[in-house]
Amino acid sequence: MDLPPITNGFELVYQKPQTLTETPMHYCPGCGHGVVHRVLMEVIDEMGLQDRTIGVAPVGCSVFAYEYMNIDVQEAAHGRASAVATGIKRVLPDRVVFSYQGDGDLAAIGTAETIHTVNRGENILMLFINNGVYGMTGGQMAPTTLLGMKTTTSPYGRETSLAGYPLKITELLAQLPGSYYVTRQAAHTAAAVRKLKKAVQLSLQYQLLNKGTCFIEVVSNCPSGWKMTPTESNKWLEANMFPIYPLGDLKTPAQPMN
Amino acid sequence: MTNKVMPTLDKTEVRLMKGNEALAEAALRAGMQAYFGYPITPQSEVIEYLMAEQPKHKNCVVLQAESEVAAINMVFGASGAGARVMISSSGPGISLMQEGISYMASAQLPCLIVNVQRGGPGLGTIQPSQGDYFQATKGGGHGDYRLIVLAPGSVQEMADFVFEGFRLAEKYRTPALILTDGALGQMMEKVSLPPLGSLPYPDTPWATMGKKPGEKRHIITSLFMQPEEMEEVNMTLQKKYRLIEETEVRYEEFGVDDADVLLVAFGLVARICQKAMQQARARGLKVGLLRPITLFPFPEKRIAELSARVASVLTVEMNAGQMLEDVRLAVEGRCPVHFKGRMGGMIPSPDEVLEAIEAIAEKHNVELQR
Ligand SMILES: Cc1ncc(C[n+]2csc(CCOP(=O)(O)OP(=O)(O)O)c2C)c(N)n1
Ligand code: SF4
Numbered sequence: 001m002d003l004p005p006i007t008n009g010f011e012l013v014y015q016k017p018q019t020l021t022e023t024p025m026h027y028c029p030g031c032g033h034g035v036v037h038r039v040l041m042e043v044i045d046e047m048g049l050q051d052r053t054i055g056v057a058p059v060g061c062s063v064f065a066y067e068y069m070n071i072d073v074q075e076a077a078h079g080r081a082s083a084v085a086t087g088i089k090r091v092l093p094d095r096v097v098f099s100y101q102g103d104g105d106l107a108a109i110g111t112a113e114t115i116h117t118v119n120r121g122e123n124i125l126m127l128f129i130n131n132g133v134y135g136m137t138g139g140q141m142a143p144t145t146l147l148g149m150k151t152t153t154s155p156y157g158r159e160t161s162l163a164g165y166p167l168k169i170t171e172l173l174a175q176l177p178g179s180y181y182v183t184r185q186a187a188h189t190a191a192a193v194r195k196l197k198k199a200v201q202l203s204l205q206y207q208l209l210n211k212g213t214c215f216i217e218v219v220s221n222c223p224s225g226w227k228m229t230p231t232e233s234n235k236w237l238e239a240n241m242f243p244i245y246p247l248g249d250l251k252t253p254a255q256p257m258n
Numbered sequence: 259m260t261n262k263v264m265p266t267l268d269k270t271e272v273r274l275m276k277g278n279e280a281l282a283e284a285a286l287r288a289g290m291q292a293y294f295g296y297p298i299t300p301q302s303e304v305i306e307y308l309m310a311e312q313p314k315h316k317n318c319v320v321l322q323a324e325s326e327v328a329a330i331n332m333v334f335g336a337s338g339a340g341a342r343v344m345i346s347s348s349g350p351g352i353s354l355m356q357e358g359i360s361y362m363a364s365a366q367l368p369c370l371i372v373n374v375q376r377g378g379p380g381l382g383t384i385q386p387s388q389g390d391y392f393q394a395t396k397g398g399g400h401g402d403y404r405l406i407v408l409a410p411g412s413v414q415e416m417a418d419f420v421f422e423g424f425r426l427a428e429k430y431r432t433p434a435l436i437l438t439d440g441a442l443g444q445m446m447e448k449v450s451l452p453p454l455g456s457l458p459y460p461d462t463p464w465a466t467m468g469k470k471p472g473e474k475r476h477i478i479t480s481l482f483m484q485p486e487e488m489e490e491v492n493m494t495l496q497k498k499y500r501l502i503e504e505t506e507v508r509y510e511e512f513g514v515d516d517a518d519v520l521l522v523a524f525g526l527v528a529r530i531c532q533k534a535m536q537q538a539r540a541r542g543l544k545v546g547l548l549r550p551i552t553l554f555p556f557p558e559k560r561i562a563e564l565s566a567r568v569a570s571v572l573t574v575e576m577n578a579g580q581m582l583e584d585v586r587l588a589v590e591g592r593c594p595v596h597f598k599g600r601m602g603g604m605i606p607s608p609d610e611v612l613e614a615i616e617a618i619a620e621k622h623n624v625e626l627q628r
Contacts, residue, residue, distance in 0.1 A: 050471075051468045051470055052468040054466045054467070056335070057479075063481060064481075066479065070469070071468075071469050071475055072466035072467065072468055073476075073477055073478070074334070074339075074466055074479070075477070075478065075479035075481055076331060076334070076335075077334075077357055077358060080328070080331035080334075080358070083323070083327075083328040083334075084334050084335035085335060086321075086328075087292070087331065087332035087335025087336035087337075087338075087339070088335040088336065088338065088466070090292060090321060090332070091291055091319060091336045091339050091340075091341040092467060092468075095339075095467070112324055112327075113328050113331070116323075116324035
């Protein structure tokens with residue numbers, strides 16, 4: 001028996017943006033990476049920037065971002081995404097350029113590039129996915145790992161005498177005159193996603209106006225690395241990550257830091 | 259006699275310049291679109307010169323990076339975006355770039371790298387050396403890759419090889435490297451330069467410049483997770499390197515036709531050897547010289563041919579014997595291969611080379627005063 005399509009009589013109000021490819025994402029169930037990809041690509045689509053945007057993927061779980069993003073992408077060496085983005089933006093200043101990095105990539109091996117890219121005020125968007133661990137390599141300690149948090153390289157919990165403190169690199173970057181807009185967002189609830197989307201929109205608008213570096217940290221989860229279900233990981237995120245990495249704007253054009 | 263195959267450039271201006279400055283000026287005239295670097299002796303004049311001249315070349319980005327690691331990755335980005343890019347440094351800085359160079363070789367991105375060698379290992383000395391031959395010609399970074407390596411022997415060639423380096427890098431979509439040294443970088447000589455715009459830009463349909471509507475997106479990557487795919491990429495690279503070996507070998511030779519002793523030396527040392535050769539010939543010793551201009555691809559066929567005719571080969575280098583290994587591989591035991599080297603920033607004198615030639619001549623009973 002032929003059934004009429006169940007969408008008959010419905011209006012199409014939401015669909016996959018054309019800036020995302022058909023390739024199924026490889027991310028673990030519940031992982032924030034896929035959501036952030038979606039938000040970013042949706043904004044690029046809505047702002048009509050697909051033909052002039054160049055992305056830079058990191059080494060980390062999102063190394064294959066170019067499989068999903070239907071735009072031109074370069075895949076950088078571990079930690080060097082912002083240097084690669086600098087190279088692109090400097091020779092193609094009228095294009096929109098973003099880097100997309102995890103916490104190991106951006107705040108450990110790539111710290112120097114991160115700070116100097118922002119300090120030069122490179123006209124790019126830097127997206128920073130802070131999930132507190134090295135997801136790709138199997139859940140090792142990251143610079144952003146919380147104190148006491150167990151990872152495969154801090155099996156008894158991160159302890160300061162050995163491993164120092166969670167690195168709040170976003171606070172640090174907000175101090176630099178080169179950064180124009182610095183914000184910390186999340187992607188684990190619909191409300192958080194809406195705010196994140198707003199931040200991405202603002203960042204790209206600022207980039208089109210050549211305002212300087214826009215930096216968005218997304219405090220995210222890693223269900224696999226944290227050894228939790230997606231739901232547990234989101235609860236844990238709110239209870240443990242947010243107190244150390246509180247959400248909100250750190251620097252806006254209206255409220256620049258001194 | 260010379261056997262160098264170099265495209266001729268229309269030279270319109272003659273200047274007296276330092277090697278490093280001639281190289282920088284040549285890069286601007288070659289239409290370089292971006293330079294990223296970090297100061298290090300003995301090549302800081304390159305970035306200093308470019309910074310001073312940049313206002314006259316609005317289409318060229320010149321940026322001092324926070325490190326050589328950042329600089330080579332900026333080169334990666336700019337090259338991937340279709341620009342003609344150069345980077346320069348010396349030993350410690352070139353070592354720091356190796357990961358990025360390997361990535362570029364794998365992603366098949368062209369660029370011109372300049373190594374103005376200084377004595378090492380370690381922080382070493384700022385005096386000239388050829389100690390980075392292995393690093394330049396055997397890969398340097400991880401994985402199976404090669405760079406096209408050009409070895410200038412004069413300030414004129416410091417300029418000329420910039421054009422040639424860009425041209426070859428772009429032709430084969432691979433990084434090319436100019437392997438020179440602190441003495442050539444610092445010495446002043448007369449140099450003839452072509453006008454701006456002497457080197458046409460290649461098409462870069464692969465570059466990430468924004469996905470055009472209806473066209474496929476461009477991806478620049480060196481990640482190939484499936485071993486089958488990775489092997490495929492390796493085979494493509496190796497095919498390219500074989501093609502380069504077949505078509506791009508360059509060398510120069512002097513007095514090889516009647517030579518009993520064949521000198522093999524590159525760069526600055528080849529000039530010293532030319533002097534030693536003259537002195538030896540004045541004493542009746544039949545000495546010839548082969549100067550490899552491309553270190554990769556190496557003129558192994560020509561060395562093999564000559565090694566069947568000469569009584570012995572003498573390789574002279576400013577290192578502990580690096581090119582020596584390639585010479586031996588080319589000679590394949592057809593005649594003895596001797597070595598004379600100075601290290602750590604010391605430059606061999608023509609007299610020292612002459613002494614080595616005389617010792618060999620005696621050893622092999624090469625007739626004196628013929
Ligand atoms: C030079 C270098 N060192 C180490 C690695 C191995 N490595 C790959 S991804 C990664 C960590 C990624 O963690 P993060 O940036 O936090 O991203 P996530 O996977 O959590 O998204 C490491 C150490 C590498 N690829 N290159
Ligand atoms: S390992 Fe963690 S960060 Fe990586 S895809 Fe899985 S959940 Fe996401």
